Amino acid sequence: MLERVLSLRRAAPPHGDETAADQGDGAADESKTKKQQLPLTTRAAYYLTRMGPIGPCLAFLFLTFLAIVSLLLFHSRNFVCVSSSYYDPVSRSRFFGFDGLESDFGSLGVPWCRPRHGKIVEWTSKDLLKGLEEFIPIYEARPIKNNMYGMGFDHSFGLWFIARWLKPNLMIESGAFKGHSTWVLRQAMPDTPIVSLSPRHPEKYLKKGPAYVDGNCTYFAGKDFVDFGSVNWGSVMKKHRITDLSQVLIFFDDHQNELRRIKQALKVGFRHLVFEDNYDTGTGDHYSLRQICDQLYIRGGGHSCFKDSDEARIRSTRKKFWEKAVDIEELCGPGEAWWGVRGYMRDNFNHSNQPISYKEHFQNSRFLESILDVYWELPPVAGPSLTHQTRYDPARAPSPIVEDGRYGLFQRLGLTRLETSVFNGYTQMVYIQISKREF
Numbered sequence: 001m002l003e004r005v006l007s008l009r010r011a012a013p014p015h016g017d018e019t020a021a022d023q024g025d026g027a028a029d030e031s032k033t034k035k036q037q038l039p040l041t042t043r044a045a046y047y048l049t050r051m052g053p054i055g056p057c058l059a060f061l062f063l064t065f066l067a068i069v070s071l072l073l074f075h076s077r078n079f080v081c082v083s084s085s086y087y088d089p090v091s092r093s094r095f096f097g098f099d100g101l102e103s104d105f106g107s108l109g110v111p112w113c114r115p116r117h118g119k120i121v122e123w124t125s126k127d128l129l130k131g132l133e134e135f136i137p138i139y140e141a142r143p144i145k146n147n148m149y150g151m152g153f154d155h156s157f158g159l160w161f162i163a164r165w166l167k168p169n170l171m172i173e174s175g176a177f178k179g180h181s182t183w184v185l186r187q188a189m190p191d192t193p194i195v196s197l198s199p200r201h202p203e204k205y206l207k208k209g210p211a212y213v214d215g216n217c218t219y220f221a222g223k224d225f226v227d228f229g230s231v232n233w234g235s236v237m238k239k240h241r242i243t244d245l246s247q248v249l250i251f252f253d254d255h256q257n258e259l260r261r262i263k264q265a266l267k268v269g270f271r272h273l274v275f276e277d278n279y280d281t282g283t284g285d286h287y288s289l290r291q292i293c294d295q296l297y298i299r300g301g302g303h304s305c306f307k308d309s310d311e312a313r314i315r316s317t318r319k320k321f322w323e324k325a326v327d328i329e330e331l332c333g334p335g336e337a338w339w340g341v342r343g344y345m346r347d348n349f350n351h352s353n354q355p356i357s358y359k360e361h362f363q364n365s366r367f368l369e370s371i372l373d374v375y376w377e378l379p380p381v382a383g384p385s386l387t388h389q390t391r392y393d394p395a396r397a398p399s400p401i402v403e404d405g406r407y408g409l410f411q412r413l414g415l416t417r418l419e420t421s422v423f424n425g426y427t428q429m430v431y432i433q434i435s436k437r438e439f
């Protein structure tokens, strides 16, 4: 599995390398409807001259009408943007335009963690698009249709894709809830054993409605629950005849401090980890990789608490349109502490909340970089003008697999068949590969 991950960071953008999925895109359809035609101005002049002296009068009236309508539209646009409902996708796209959705965050950019040798994953945007085409019908057949508080579509696809690509010999999940993620892992790898850790056994949910319990899964759940950090992994590996820990994939959706989870995984020797919730700085209920890596020397990282700064202005604008965006007041705690969540390291669904100094926060990122071989954030499946998601700010996320404006492709893939709510749970799921520090 190790060899399946190669060098260089961030895959090339998807343009030009889409699969057959691309065939139904609007751009492709255009050629079918285009006819050889004279320029509009030439045709207009031709009709006006045929009308005689009334022609110029009509033209003048038409132009005056156009000018009035444009003026009205211009002013009402500003009015709608500033004072209409927050998170309204229509006013958002009017305000930013499709291009502005991503670029308006400007210098703040998309943060990330630096792997020590600059390696990236071997899969490309073309592979993701192909996977998406395959996964949509699988997702439509999911047993738990309403998975509120669990994974939505984007992360279900990400987990399925990663598991299927890496082909591990054992899959471990921490945080099962009703069992949706267990079901996703099973769809990716039909015969691979799973180990699932969760305080409440998924079978308990069966009494109230749909849940998923897997037949080839060892549950450390209910009265048998053991936290990931306390499991005797040596004996679990022996039971599953695993001798090479790089053949194991671990999925964390337990809302625990990710630095602690990485240290625990490192101690055992696990190498391939996926974190479902990779919260941006200032958000979320546990210390995440994104938060840890958010440093002044990282592009898109390090923040200014100065109220008159460009960052403050951009943040306050973005906050009007995206639920998860944070403005400068929310970002900065006392003493201009912007790291973590207002200078705090949250843990365990925010049941624990420890202040952390900038020095400690900085040391955490250096530690992480010293053991990080690969860092890959799952892109959102599609742009917000297509999915109508209203939560995450697209300017703080990698470019979506199906970009804004590509409705033809979105529709052809079957994504229009899914309810809008399944696109609302994106929190930058991340796959990392770690290895012991070399001295």
Ligand SMILES: C[S@@+](CC[C@H](N)C(=O)[O-])C[C@H]1O[C@@H](n2cnc3c(N)ncnc32)[C@H](O)[C@@H]1O
Pocket: 147, 149, 150, 151, 174, 175, 176, 177, 178, 179, 180, 181, 197, 198, 199, 200, 227, 228, 253, 254, 255, 256
């Ligand atoms: C967000 S839910 C998981 C959703 C699930 N992965 C899905 O896709 O539907 C978080 C789960 O973590 C469980 N949890 C809480 N503390 C935990 C711990 N220390 N270890 C493992 N799971 C934990 C919760 O009981 C809950 O079931």
